[in-house]
Amino acid sequence: MSVTVDEGVLAEPRPCARCSQPSLLWVAGRCADCIAQLGLQDDSTEYQAWKNDVREEFGRK
Structure with a gap:
């Protein structure tokens, strides 16, 4: 997999x-x-919900 960097794009x-x-x-x-x-x-209810969102978006490791 290659990554293309566009120097003109800002965050x-x-x-x-x-x-x-x-x-x-x-x-x-x-x-x-x-x-x-x-x-x-x-x-920690809201924090656990955020952690679940992270796992859903990026996968579990």
Whole structure:
């Protein structure tokens, strides 16, 4: 598999599904700030839902 790099293409921010703020770092719908907040909550329900989304999108390792 080869990867083609287009030097003219810039990264574009995408809105976070949780906070709606645009972010360049976006994993399974959430920005880095929201992922950190999910990990620090006492109730891990939302964090577990995000982890399941990551597994669904990228596969389980």
